[in-house]
Amino acid sequence: MSLLALDDLHLSFGGVAALAGVSLAVEAGAFFAVIGPNGAGKTSIFNCVSGIYAPTRGRIVFAGRDITRLRPHQRAQLGIARTFQNIALFRGMTVLDNVKIGRHVHLKSGVLACGLYYGRAAREERTHRETVEREIVDLLELQDIRHKVVGTLPYGLQKRVELARALALDPVLLLLDEPTAGMNAEETEDMVRFILHVARVKRLTVVMIEHDMGVVMDISDRVAVLDFGRKIAEGTPAEMQRDANVIKAYLGEDVEVA
Amino acid sequence: MRCGDFRVSYASDERIFETRLPPVALAALLALLALVPLVAGTYWLDVLNRIGIAIIGAIGLNILVGFTGQISIGHAAFLSVGAYSTAILEVKAGVPFWLAIPLAAGLTSGFGLLFGVPSLRLKGLYLAIATLAAHFITAYVIIHWERMTNGVLGFNVPPATVFGFPLDSDARIFYLIFALVVPAVFFAKNLFRTKVGRAFIAVRDRDVAAAVIGVSLYRYKLLAFVISSFYAGVAGGLMAHHSRIVFPDAFSLLVAIDYLAMIIIGGMGSILGSIYGAAFMTLLPEVLKLGATSLTGVYPNAFGLIASARDIVFGLAIIFFLMYEPQGLARIWMRFRSFWKLWPYAY
Numbered sequence: 270m271s272l273l274a275l276d277d278l279h280l281s282f283g284g285v286a287a288l289a290g291v292s293l294a295v296e297a298g299a300f301f302a303v304i305g306p307n308g309a310g311k312t313s314i315f316n317c318v319s320g321i322y323a324p325t326r327g328r329i330v331f332a333g334r335d336i337t338r339l340r341p342h343q344r345a346q347l348g349i350a351r352t353f354q355n356i357a358l359f360r361g362m363t364v365l366d367n368v369k370i371g372r373h374v375h376l377k378s379g380v381l382a383c384g385l386y387y388g389r390a391a392r393e394e395r396t397h398r399e400t401v402e403r404e405i406v407d408l409l410e411l412q413d414i415r416h417k418v419v420g421t422l423p424y425g426l427q428k429r430v431e432l433a434r435a436l437a438l439d440p441v442l443l444l445l446d447e448p449t450a451g452m453n454a455e456e457t458e459d460m461v462r463f464i465l466h467v468a469r470v471k472r473l474t475v476v477m478i479e480h481d482m483g484v485v486m487d488i489s490d491r492v493a494v495l496d497f498g499r500k501i502a503e504g505t506p507a508e509m510q511r512d513a514n515v516i517k518a519y520l521g522e523d524v525e526v527a
Numbered sequence: 528m529r530c531g532d533f534r535v536s537y538a539s540d541e542r543i544f545e546t547r548l549p550p551v552a553l554a555a556l557l558a559l560l561a562l563v564p565l566v567a568g569t570y571w572l573d574v575l576n577r578i579g580i581a582i583i584g585a586i587g588l589n590i591l592v593g594f595t596g597q598i599s600i601g602h603a604a605f606l607s608v609g610a611y612s613t614a615i616l617e618v619k620a621g622v623p624f625w626l627a628i629p630l631a632a633g634l635t636s637g638f639g640l641l642f643g644v645p646s647l648r649l650k651g652l653y654l655a656i657a658t659l660a661a662h663f664i665t666a667y668v669i670i671h672w673e674r675m676t677n678g679v680l681g682f683n684v685p686p687a688t689v690f691g692f693p694l695d696s697d698a699r700i701f702y703l704i705f706a707l708v709v710p711a712v713f714f715a716k717n718l719f720r721t722k723v724g725r726a727f728i729a730v731r732d733r734d735v736a737a738a739v740i741g742v743s744l745y746r747y748k749l750l751a752f753v754i755s756s757f758y759a760g761v762a763g764g765l766m767a768h769h770s771r772i773v774f775p776d777a778f779s780l781l782v783a784i785d786y787l788a789m790i791i792i793g794g795m796g797s798i799l800g801s802i803y804g805a806a807f808m809t810l811l812p813e814v815l816k817l818g819a820t821s822l823t824g825v826y827p828n829a830f831g832l833i834a835s836a837r838d839i840v841f842g843l844a845i846i847f848f849l850m851y852e853p854q855g856l857a858r859i860w861m862r863f864r865s866f867w868k869l870w871p872y873a874y
Contacts (some may be wrong), residue, residue, distance in 0.1 A: 345741030359732035374741035
């Protein structure tokens, strides 16, 4: 059974149909890429899956459970984490605090215990810090910037911090929205290395939106191509490179010129 | 001299105080503070008491506005609910003060919860207007519910008594106020190094990202209102005991603006900033008054002029801080400290 299944997903804003009946199935452990021209509805799919948008029609099933009506934070509790196309970090916080809050759903202390820093809250914060350091900061090589305020960091590092924050949730499914957008060749290579590494170490299922075809072809097992809110093709990267519909969506058609 | 960062464990990195000196210095400061009533005159004791109350109120407002990003101009309303419920509980129901203040703070929390509900739908300016409505509704109820509040006249509050010992002078109420300021500061400080505080800041910085990470926006926005109004309730209760009278004009819209000014000047999203801001806003009129008194010999009308100058100076101070130091006095203090920390070896 697939881990994530979208069943005939529709989403429209007023008269504009962002998604017009998309069905997808992502197998557990897969590295799934979603590609398509700008405005094809890729990010809308992510927003539906993470609960920011409510689809007008259709169902989203995660791990055998219908999550279409759940609130965003409830989906996070089920293990869905994501990054954003335009970095959505908490700019006023340090890198460490950004990563720490990623583990929010795993912390159980109440308000009183937190304010008194007593008993369970204090213990929990200490073990929490160690977990975060061991499993995230070390893994993504953030040690030297852990106390820096996020807003002051360069773009490439901010993207990595956002990945770190998503990983801190200990997700089952990781949604990456253009993880290498706006990066130079070296930064892209670093980012891809980190993504592949963490996906393997943490046995994640990854769904990625990406415009860098080199990255898509290299690391994904399966690709879905979207255009105008519809899925026009799905298959292995190699199949997609030869697919007539895909070529048409990206490059246009041959027109007989008289 | 401390010249570097020598923390070797995560636990030491999580502490509030970075080195051993600050807690010692703080304890010394508190001990000194405890001696103040023995030497200070009533005038400065009164100023200190008002600073103490303002600190609690300002921390409360900062938790809501500075840390959680939910703009509120309803703080005077929360203070008034705290003050009036403390006073009514004590005068009409005969509840002792040590029970009345927490009860009133609890009531104020409930009140905050109620008026926090619009924050689930509204943001920024719209929320500010909604909290303004809370202010006017509260003011209306206080003036017109005469059986309980005695309308525009207000009523007197008997002094708090501890084991039959009345806290009826500035010196005595001083200990009550600062016995509450210290835990109020530490509770807030702890809150912001744990889960709840981080969630508040996340809601302020990027609410969508916070929700996706697993922070329930409903829960934490309302929680910010509840905690903030609990602080306001305590501050209001102390106000009732400090001035020993409650009346509607003590909680005008200007009070709410004063508190906003405190956290802007002190530093939004900073506990220490709330303390600096509370001290600054309480001391500024006193300093102006002192200046006026010393001028009356030369220029007899100085006092009248200063009264209107107060508002102008406040306005200018707010504009100045918003433009040149948006992170307030807390930020100035941090720069000052980091300069002297390495002095004279800084480069």
